[in-house]
Amino acid sequence: MMRTPAGHKVYAMAAEYPSAAALYEAAKHVRDAGFKRWDVYSPFPIHGMDDAMGLGKSWLSGWVLFGGVTGLLTAALVEFGPSSILYQLDVHGKPWNFWTVPAFFPIMFELTVLFGAFAAFFSMLGMNGLPRWYHPMFNWERFIRVSNDGFFLAIESRDPRFTENGVRELLERSGGEHITIVHED
Amino acid sequence: MSERSHTAPKPEGEYFESSRFTGLSSILGLTAIVALALCVVGAFLNPHQFSYSWLFAFAFFFTLCAGCFFWTIVHHATDSDWSVVVRRQLENIGVLLVVLAILFVPILLLRRHLYSWMDIPPGVEHSLDAKRAYLNWSFFLIRAVVFLGFFLCAALVLRRLSVNQDKDGNPRFTILMRKVAFISLPMFALCLTFGAFDWLMSLNYHWFSTMFGVYIFAGAAGSSMSLLVLVITALRRAGYLNGVITLEHYHIMGKWMLAFTIFWAYIGFGQYMLIWYANIPEETQFFITRNTESWWALSTLLVVGRFFISFPILLMQSVKKEPRRLCMVAGWIVCMQMLDMYIIVLPALHGTGVHVSVWDLLSLIAIGATLGFVYLRIVPRTSLFPVRDPRLIESLNLVN
Structure with a gap:
């Protein structure tokens, strides 16, 4: 388990995107980089996102x-x-x-x-792991906009490919803004 | 994953080259002429059997074409985007109702063989006398004219507006078609229901079922969607619409086939169970005839084939997204629709058991070949899909 210098557990590294289209393109980047434990968050469903994320058929x-x-x-x-x-x-x-x-x-x-x-x-x-009382993403104060006009992508630290520098670089390349570490608790 | 079209469709649309299919067209035309001529012979040789055979063939093709008309008006009324690319073929099959209106004439001529209530004088049968206000020849004729007139006018108007939109893409046409569709929906329900009452249910004037119209509709909608799958696949095989219609469209058509397989079973069983459980003689006779003697085998085949075989197969996504497999199911459902109409019409004549006649086959061939021939004449006249429909792009990029 990764920890921050202050001793918090790391849940994910997250980034914000300016639009649904930007988030869609970023999802393709992350999919092609081979990550499995990650998710996107948006105020409304985005058509074709499951393909862009490389999600298979739901069973x-x-x-x-x-x-x-x-x-x-x-x-x-x-x-x-x-x-x-x-x-x-x-x-x-x-x-x-x-x-x-x-x-x-x-x-x-x-x-x-x-x-x-x-x-x-x-x-x-x-x-979906529900019901769940609290989601770590809400530890990030910007994430409150997810139900309004924010588009977010988070790569979780439990993904085997997760390295702080690699993920930060990937998110930057995909056009992410306000890239940050999100705490687990 | 879906196959995505990488080439944008040509702005002038795709056109069916009839010169490539002159052989097929002339075979169909020739078959139609020969079969129709033989049918005239049959009408004189064995009018009793022939009239039932013709009604069976008519009912089969009528439900298919009326079903395609139904999908056209549903498309406009709900303003749906997925069906834009397949709509022209629905319209093309829908206008075949004009031909069917002409092929209805033999039923009017042979009415005395089909509908025994036309011959029974008043005062003989109380149960019939109570229905005289509805079951009388002049009202029957007026209704037939109204029903067929509605179907062919609405089908022609919708196709005309849609073809006109191909020229300039004016959204006014979309709104006009939507208005026509709003009026057509209740009219369609009434005309199909009472058409089914008049032409099929009144074969036995004792019997009645308030669900009969819905039952005919359920079969028509499901089988016409299957017919659409077959027609679209045939066009794709011939090299058309390949960049236009994707597996996503197949997936939706497959879902509709599944939905109407369930709906058919639901309505069919609902009709059966209420009659079976209430056990009233004038209602049960319809099912007693069809569930005894050799008709039992065909009725069982219908229930098993139309529902118990189609349902689990259509549940699978791999079938709905694979045109070849979906076509096999679609062909099967169309055959089951034919069997359904056979079981509704022919037991009224051969109450004691199945008696297949050569006129059954000839009537089917005659009407089928005529419609096929006319269809091949209609298709080349316009683009194979509505090229300037405002929702075309949404339909091309369909994801579901």
């Missing part, structure tokens, strides 16, 4: 599929279990074997959607 969809299948199987269990096995009920002379399944479709559909939505929501939180 949130895998968790949603898992949630959906779980929901489907749960519905099958709670419907066929009681109605076909535990207490067979004759409704309108309709069958209680497998072929009564159309009557069960709505619940299967709803639980698939419900569990899929839960999986999407909670996996999104998990994959």
